[in-house]
Amino acid sequence: MSRMMIPRFFSQFSRCLEIKTSLCRNYHHVRPVIKHNLIKPEVDLSLHDPHGKYSPQVREFIKARDFENAGGRKVDVISLTTGENKGVIELNNFVFGANPRIDILQRNVVWYRACIRAGTACTKTRGEVRGGGRKPWQQKGLGKARQGSIRAPHWRKGGVSGGPKPKDYSYELPFKVRRMGLRTALSCKFAQGDLTVVEDYNDLTETNFSDAVTSLSLQSSLFVDGFENDYLDSLVSGFEKIDFKPALLLHVYGMLIRSKLVLSLQAVRILEEKLCEDNRIVTDPRYELYHQDMLLDKSNLFKEFDPKKKELRGRLIPELPKKSIRHKLPMSRQDQ
Secondary structure (H helix, E strand, O other): OOOOHHHHHHHHHHHHHHHHHHHHHOHHHOOOOOOOOOOOOOOOHHHHOOOOOOOHHHHHHHHHHHHHHOOOEEEEEEOOOOOOEEEEEEEOHHHHOOOOOHHHHHHHHHHHHHHOOOOOOOOOOOOOOOOOOOOOOOOOOOOOOOOOOOOOOOOOOOOOOOOOOOOOOOOOOOHHHHHHHHHHHHHHHHHOOOEEEEOOOOOOOHHHHHHHHHHOOOOOEEEEEOOOOHHHHHHHOOOOOEEEEEHHHOOHHHHHOOOEEEEEHHHHHHHHHHHHHHHOOOOOOOHHHHOOOOOOOHHHOOOEEEOOOOEEEOOOOOOOOOOOOOOOOOOOHHHO
16 A cells, blocks of 8 residues: 555545444434335224123223234233233233343343442542551661551551442443343243233222232232332332332343232333334334334333433433544644
């Protein structure tokens, strides 16, 4: 390569790097170029409920999710207060039928525990301990070992050498790994028979809630609703091993530390709408149909729970690389 081609090569390389970075910035905002203007086919409820015994909430769920959940795994929907069967729904195979990837669960658990770690352990060095500024005795003539400070690490009440300092142990886990961990944990709960789907959490009191926990053996369980539920959160606070989480704030560690998982119909619908996005093909004509009649806000479709800040956060978009100045001549007084 000749010397005249070197500046041109670096300029082309930097340009290609900018284009590649800009594509990486917007890859999760890709939308289909061709709009087919399709309409969801109407659901024949007589195939699911020939006798008309299903509750209105179950029938509404079937209308919304039958297009993507046809042929999936079936689960009974019960009433939390009475234990009565309210109907049968089909769960999505991609969300509730994933392979039991124990390595993905381990990565999610280690990441979550590192994010919630306080990291406040702190010890004082010899320079931070009070006192010790004077030399305890003279250097020579006393027959003792030479000492420079009474706060040296080998002295009693001295400083600590190499001790811990406040540190942030949190790190970033890829969003795909987080969602894959959620699908794996949900699939394991369903396969083990530890998943319970309830109609809703309405008409709950302290008495019938405690009775339902005893009758359904939910002494160690995690309750999940579609959205924030302050009343259910207050009911759960009276139990030692029962927790509550909204669907968007659900994480793998919270599911694994409890024996049972209780999902409402709204929670199942939101989790499927969010976690199925990894299995959808953008160029498929049916891609538009998956986003029709969504219960989940589309702005939260690509956001994940951040345990450090305890809020939903989108992907970190890296900054564009700075332009290289290698091909430019150095500035001098003659250039001004």
